Amino acid sequence: MEHGFTEKQWLEWLDGTLAPSDCARLESHVVNCARCSQLSADLRRWDYLVAAEATQLSQAFRLDESAVEQMLEQVLERIRDCEPSQMRSPASRSAVEGTLLLRHLLAPLCGPVTARNAMRVAAERSSESGEPIVTEANWRLFISNLRCTMADVCGAQMGRLIEQVGRKLVVPVC
Amino acid sequence: MLARLRPLHLWIVVAGLIGYALVGLLLRRSDPQFDPGRYMNLFGGVAVTLLYSVGAILSWRISRDHRPQSAMRIAWLLMMASSVAAAARFGYEAAGILAGWNNPLAHALLGLRQIPIVVSLVLLAASLAVMWFSFTSIGLGIKLRAADILIMVLIVLLVPPTIWARRQMADAQAALEFVRYLQFLSPLLLAIPAALAVVLYRISREMGGGQYAKVLRCLVAFLLIRLVALMVGTVPALDWLPLRIVMEAVSMSVSAIFVLALVYRCEMRRSASEMVLRYESDPAAELASLSEELKKLVR
Numbered sequence: 001m002e003h004g005f006t007e008k009q010w011l012e013w014l015d016g017t018l019a020p021s022d023c024a025r026l027e028s029h030v031v032n033c034a035r036c037s038q039l040s041a042d043l044r045r046w047d048y049l050v051a052a053e054a055t056q057l058s059q060a061f062r063l064d065e066s067a068v069e070q071m072l073e074q075v076l077e078r079i080r081d082c083e084p085s086q087m088r089s090p091a092s093r094s095a096v097e098g099t100l101l102l103r104h105l106l107a108p109l110c111g112p113v114t115a116r117n118a119m120r121v122a123a124e125r126s127s128e129s130g131e132p133i134v135t136e137a138n139w140r141l142f143i144s145n146l147r148c149t150m151a152d153v154c155g156a157q158m159g160r161l162i163e164q165v166g167r168k169l170v171v172p173v174c
Numbered sequence: 175m176l177a178r179l180r181p182l183h184l185w186i187v188v189a190g191l192i193g194y195a196l197v198g199l200l201l202r203r204s205d206p207q208f209d210p211g212r213y214m215n216l217f218g219g220v221a222v223t224l225l226y227s228v229g230a231i232l233s234w235r236i237s238r239d240h241r242p243q244s245a246m247r248i249a250w251l252l253m254m255a256s257s258v259a260a261a262a263r264f265g266y267e268a269a270g271i272l273a274g275w276n277n278p279l280a281h282a283l284l285g286l287r288q289i290p291i292v293v294s295l296v297l298l299a300a301s302l303a304v305m306w307f308s309f310t311s312i313g314l315g316i317k318l319r320a321a322d323i324l325i326m327v328l329i330v331l332l333v334p335p336t337i338w339a340r341r342q343m344a345d346a347q348a349a350l351e352f353v354r355y356l357q358f359l360s361p362l363l364l365a366i367p368a369a370l371a372v373v374l375y376r377i378s379r380e381m382g383g384g385q386y387a388k389v390l391r392c393l394v395a396f397l398l399i400r401l402v403a404l405m406v407g408t409v410p411a412l413d414w415l416p417l418r419i420v421m422e423a424v425s426m427s428v429s430a431i432f433v434l435a436l437v438y439r440c441e442m443r444r445s446a447s448e449m450v451l452r453y454e455s456d457p458a459a460e461l462a463s464l465s466e467e468l469k470k471l472v473r
Contacts, residue, residue: 101461107382107384108383108385109386111381111382111384113314114314114386118312121312151241153246155443157443158446161453164453165461168453
């Protein structure tokens with residue numbers, strides 16, 4: 001901690017997620033402190049450079065969605081392998097793993113893209129922000145919305161299958 | 175009994191109808207007095223009536239797999255109504271042939287078949303449009319490619335020459351005037367579902383595989399092939415008896431392809447039901463095997 005601000009607070013300020021009272025305190029301090037003023041300017045500059053580099057890289061190496069999902073699955077697998085065995089429960093799955101498994105389950109019936117699109121619609125309906133975000137917290141609502149979406153387009157049996165499997169895939173947090 | 179219907183049975187029906195047409199060709203070759211029109215329409219009419227009746231029952235069953243008031247339920251109910259109208263048309267035709275009506279000019283009542291034809295085509299177009307609307311709710315069929323639009327334009331372009339050559343059509347000389355007008359509408363009413371078939375084909379491609387895509391591809395084949403068969407039948411330069419018989423056989427066979435699409439849709443429902451039962455009986459083992467499958471795929 002330096003001048004009353006932690007590294008976490010600096011990063012939150014940069015992301016725009018710092019609490020308004022802390023944000024006002026930090027900004028009034030920056031005006032009066034040459035060192036912190038330099039630090040804030042450096043952080044802004046690095047943030048801009050990293051964002052520009054990320055844009056350039058993402059345009060240079062375009063990946064299709066299935067490749068991204070494969071990599072995501074590999075990363076999750078590695079994380080699991082690193083976890084101490086006593087912490088790992090064979091039945092516990094994250095929401096990301098749950099969506100991957102659901103998609104794999106539905107693909108032979110309705111096609112992978114149909115499953116993906118229906119999941120996106122259900123995820124948008126399940127998050128408060130309207131963004132397609134699925135977490136353990138909104139998993140139950142996501143499954144309920146996915147069941148309705150799929151039942152409308154692909155039939156009630158598909159909806160039943162989602163309900164049946166979805167409830168057992170991820171244990172939602174309270 | 176219909177629950178036991180499998181795709182193989184429908185392929186046998188397609189082969190049987192084509193084989194029947196080939197026998198007709200051989201009979202014509204050995205006996206120049208042989209009437210291929212009556213031969214094709216009598217048996218073919220009965221077969222196609224049965225196929226559309228089966229199609230109506232299956233469409234009704236599929237509609238019950240969707241929530242009341244959902245767009246897809248309405249689409250399948252419209253499909254059922256269209257199949258009923260098509261079955262009525264072919265049944266009426268077959269009955270007319272049995273009664274000795276073979277000339278629309280001499281037998282005015284034969285021309286009345288144009289009513290179920292128009293009703294069936296309008297309902298079919300409405301069904302496909304509602305189906306398309308339902309798929310757009312999950313982002314499928316929203317963006318069409320340039321090639322799709324080009325094919326749709328080509329289909330629309332086929333309409334004016336067909337209307338121009340409508341004198342070749344069965345009821346162009348019908349005794350009842352309104353029947354001639356209804357006949358006039360046929361090429362346009364066939365082109366609209368065929369144009370919608372292009373959209374369904376795009377949706378089937380966008381799906382990226384799966385049983386549902388197979389259902390849509392069979393519907394596409396049904397809609398496009400019968401349009402081509404009608405066009406070939408009206409071009410005066412192609413008025414060659416063997417070709418006419420083959421096209422007649424193709425027209426009849428497409429109704430089996432329509433039923434094939436419905437059978438694939440029923441199979442999809444059956445697969446989902448079987449999976450539900452499996453996951454009900456041993457969820458842990460099923461989920462573990464699903465995880466393993468996914469891992470193998472990723473590696």
